[in-house]
Amino acid sequence: MLAATLAPFVLGVCAPMVRRVAGDYTGWVLAVLPAALTLYFVQFLGPVAAGDTLSFSTEWIPSLGIALSFYVDGLSLLFALLISFIGTFIVLYAGAYLKGHADLGRFMMFLLMFMGSMLGLVLSDNVVTLFVFWELTSINSFLLIGFNHDKSRSRRAALQALVVTGGGGLALLAGLLLMAQAGGAMELSILLADGDVLREHPWYLAILILVLCGAFTKSAQVPFHFWLPNAMEAPTPVSAYLHSATMVKAGVYLLARMNPGLGGTEIWHVVLMFFGGATLIAGAILALRNTDLKLMLAQTTVASLGLLVFLIGIGEPLAIQAAMAYLFAHSMFKGALFMVAGSVDHGTGTRDLHRLSGLGRIMPFTAAAGGLAALSMSGLPPFFGFIAKEWVYKGTLDGSLPLVLTAVAITGNALMFAVAFLVGFKPFFGRPGDTPQKPHEGSLGLWIGALTLAVLGLFFGLFSNLSESLFVGPAAIAVAGKAMTVDLYLWGGFKAPVVASIITVSIGALLFWQGRRASDALARLIDPIWGPDKGYDQFMDALIALARGVSGVLQTGILRRYMLITFLVLATAVVLPQLFDGIGVTFQTPPIDLLVWSVALLTLGGGLAVVIIRSRLIAIMSMGIMGIGVAFVFLLFGAPDLAFTQLMVETLSVVILALVITRLPVFGSDHRGPVQITRDATIAVAVGGALAALLLTIVGSPLDIGLSTYFGERSYTEAFGRNIVNVILVDFRALDTLGEIAVVTIAGVSVLAIYAITESVRGDKSADSDAEKTP
């Protein structure tokens, strides 16, 4: 299982090389992996349909309870199969769509890495692993949306998607960690097994809000729905794969996964139904308002995601079944329609609905795929989309639920019916339109995927018992977290859901007939409204203005100002806690020891000299005296390592300052006025006094020797060293040291960089070509 998840990453890294060898056949070569993964996941269908769940685990960071653990049940298997199966055709399609593109190899790399991340996301059992894969999908989505990085619209859309989904991801991380704390486990399978623990926990509301933030941003729910249509800047294979069939469903997946643990409460029902319903209506209206094929499909995707959230929010068994059936149907027809839209764009050079017509004869396969997928999307029998829609109505008409839910579902579905016919039929019928290119059918790779998915929509409708027992049934049971009977059928007699379907089709047909007029009317109505997309720009502009303001105050480029701010912060940070906790300074009688007193006097004398003496050179040397005095203190009180280091640092300081002296007007006198001197003296006294008080408090409080004993005992027995300080540095806390030496290296590089910049600004390259060579 780990290998299956990581394989796309490995192949992804190799994709540019594969492209160099395979040329135009890159898609066919790379599609072998997702095809193999599909077969791999198919073998689990039998056991999972029989009610089994499978777990796989590999240790990752055992000390933190983080494992690469995977969990296969009906829900994750349905997703894994959709990801790998649709992924196979998407890779084929991308190979044909971007044939000859200079960056095809890079594109395939991102696409395959996304596939691996998405598989990891839906299969993860560990909350941290889930989060890691979740963020990986956001990052790959960013890279793929921004694939045409020379267009500023692409860059904006990519950044917007990253900001929205990445921000939501952070909320999700907090939510997942709280959940792990509350439930006392890192594995979802354990956390969700007994949902009452989470539902009755005082943190429930916080966990719910944070998890919903993650899910709603990822699945483009109102008010975060704006990023998804903008993401259509990506090449069409990306739109078909990430932004309809898989990634945007991650939020829906998360909600479905969490349903046994977080679902079932009043607030869960209300929030999910409200936001899901609002998204359904908003997306469907915006879809009809647009005339660009891809944008229309994107908006209906938003609407469909809303419908899924809405159904999960209802939470009754029939609604859960409807959600899983609709999710299954949607992945097939929407993936197919996106590929059809891309093929039409590829063959004609436009995606404008008004300019496309009569393509059926020229592009027969694309037209067939578009027509079949549109029939499934519009929910007509005997397609699987019909069953899904019937179950949506069964779910909303179930028992005591208010009728407004059914009304919302009918409105959304009717609008989507119109869009399905506009996208799937209109371009292919009537007289040939006026297109930028002479229309032509694409190569096999461009239509095979769409046609396969569209035909499957018909197949699973006709053989509904197959889709029920293998896909929808096990998934619905996994979401509900309890057993239920699932029985999908095409025709269940003339009952209320059928009536709802007839109403849907009637309104939808009317809207389709008046398509252009409805679209124009909606455009007049909607366009002037302030939307969150504009809000995003305003937010980003305000953020940048704020950042500019803050750095204008803090980052003046004047060293004195930096030191001033640093010391002020230090003094405040040390003084404030002491003011709140009370000052616990206790004075101990100092030992009557000539050596100690002379060292103390030496150190104090050095410090006094620094303040009084006006010559900078002597002041620097007095500082050295102070430093060496401190080294003596360390030596006297049994810290030879510290004394050793202190002495070396002081020596090197003298060497380096001696070098600096040759460059600065060190012999100049103090130029500060009385005001400045008073200010600096005040800050100096504040910092010194605060630190002294802190030290006296620490010395006065009882010493906890637990750590010293621990390291003293284990230093030799476990790390074979008698020098505890060094053993701590290089063994017990080696990771800290690794971070510190990284900082030392960066500081070294920075000094060289600043030096190189100042030298080149001066234009003084002849005097010193030596240092320039240093990288």
Add this chain to the structure above:
Amino acid sequence: MNSLILRTATPLLSGLMLLFSIYVLLRGHNEPGGGFIGGLIGASAFAVYAIAEGLAAARRALVVPPITIAGTGLLLAALSGVISILFGDPFLTGQWWFPSFAPDMKLASTVVLFDVGVYLVVVGAIAGIAFALQGRE
């Protein structure tokens, strides 16, 4: 710097300092010392050498640019942590090798390798800064 005493003593002194720095580095596990202190001594050896003999001579003595040394040290320290992963332990867990011919030798370990990395980072970074400041002669 044109001082006869300094120029005469420096080659000897800095050589001794360098030797001493390695001694301090290696004894660090049981006695006061270690990579950080050793590195500071090593860096001063080169800094003193640069003051006495000139920057060009000091760079020649160091063979590779100082920042390369620092980078190599960082890489070495990180690699010493990776070795323990190969043995199935978490990153940076000390691995020890006690050869049968010298069972008391406690130097063949990733911990000492890590300390050598620290040493190289400090030598490289500090010498690099010192050289840069000395830039114009």
